[in-house]
Amino acid sequence: MTEFVLVAGAWLGSWAWDGVVSELRAAGHGVHALTLSGLAEKQGVQAGQQTHVQDIVGEIERLDLRDVVLVGHSYSGIPVGQAAERIGDRLAHVVFVDSNVPADDESFLSGWPGGRAMVEASMAANGGFWAPLTEADCHGQGLTDEQIARIVGGCTPHPGATLSEPAVLARPLGGLPATYIKCLLDGAEPTDDVAELLKSEHWELVEMDTGHWPMISQPRELARILLRCAGAS
Template identity: 35%
Template sequence: MSRSTTYVLVHGAWHDGRCWHRVAPLLTAHGHRVLTPSLTGHGDRAGLLGPEVGLTTHVDDVVGLIDEQNLEDVVLVGHSYAGMVVSGVADRVPERVARLVFLDAMVPVHGESAVDVMPFSQALIDAAAAGPHPWRIPPLPELPAPRGLFGVTDPEDVAWLRTTLGDESVRCFQEPVRLDNPAQESIPRVHIHCVGQEPAGVTRRPVPAPRPGGVPARVHELRTGHDAMLTEPAALAALLLDLG
């Protein structure tokens, strides 16, 4: 992109805005503006986590940021669960969004929840229900290499990542997304798939076909784990810089 672009990078479940700390400087070095908010219940807003926090809360977070900062022509990037969030944001303020980027992300249709998109999530809800705090879901555990902690295997990176992770409200996975604004359908979309380390039993949906008159989505692959912003920041930044 030759002109200055505004990127809003939205983290996924259990993470916070710090997860973009390797990608954001690579974008700002090219003269772009980058915002990496922590959603309600995460990072510096961890104290706000409660059973009432859900998908709508997180959509409100990002819409509020866009409104407060008077952002226009935003490249809106959602990682993992945040595919649900950025979809909802695009439905609310489509005139502010220049492009949607789904980074190894959930891609819903109107009325779907995260559990609908990724049925595996129900097992996490069920496990939480059997514990002392049935409304909150702890981060996924670290797995043997090559899966690691959200695809991160370097010991120092794993140790750092652990310090940033926090619980997620069950409501985030259960609340349906609203996608009934026809204007959001015309927003160009990019899908970045992290490949080579997919967990067993987790399948990726096919990229949705464009609506009549719509623009086909662009699809890219990164051979890396789920948290590509930590494991392949330069490659990810290069893809984001090449969207124009």
């Protein structure tokens, strides 16, 4: 039995995976959707990026999970990528869902120069937090009005320290068994750093014809891809 560990991106909690969780459990697997420190029901907890890495590693070790398919969406690809190398032989496969990927000694913000000023301005105006999504942010992403309302209603401010703290990697990510899921409504091509990683024999690219939040817009289709990743591992 595969153990899926699902980590949502900025502003979101474990609730974002509800539709995927039910599909994976129906297929007979263990599923653990994780809320990172400082978000959703864990608001008020101080968190930097390494806190989020430890959230993931700690949960896997606490539950003594093996044959883990570790899944990171958007921002959480950065802590997930670091956690994937730290859990050693517990890892079967890592899946990056339209996500950022970590680079040693680089932060989320340093890896996104085009958006850095916007995020830093939001943090300055919101007490060090990145302000939650608005309805306008979700348009054009394959979401219904109801799905947009669910995302916006569930978002909480994102701790700014997690965006500025650098990643720590002991070895290149290209050596990990990995799948990158590119959501085409959020851009037709992977970013340059992801494209470089996809040159590795251990990485594969899967495309989805939906927007940046496929766990909300196409949970069944996303679950099918994750199940295939588990089979590949």
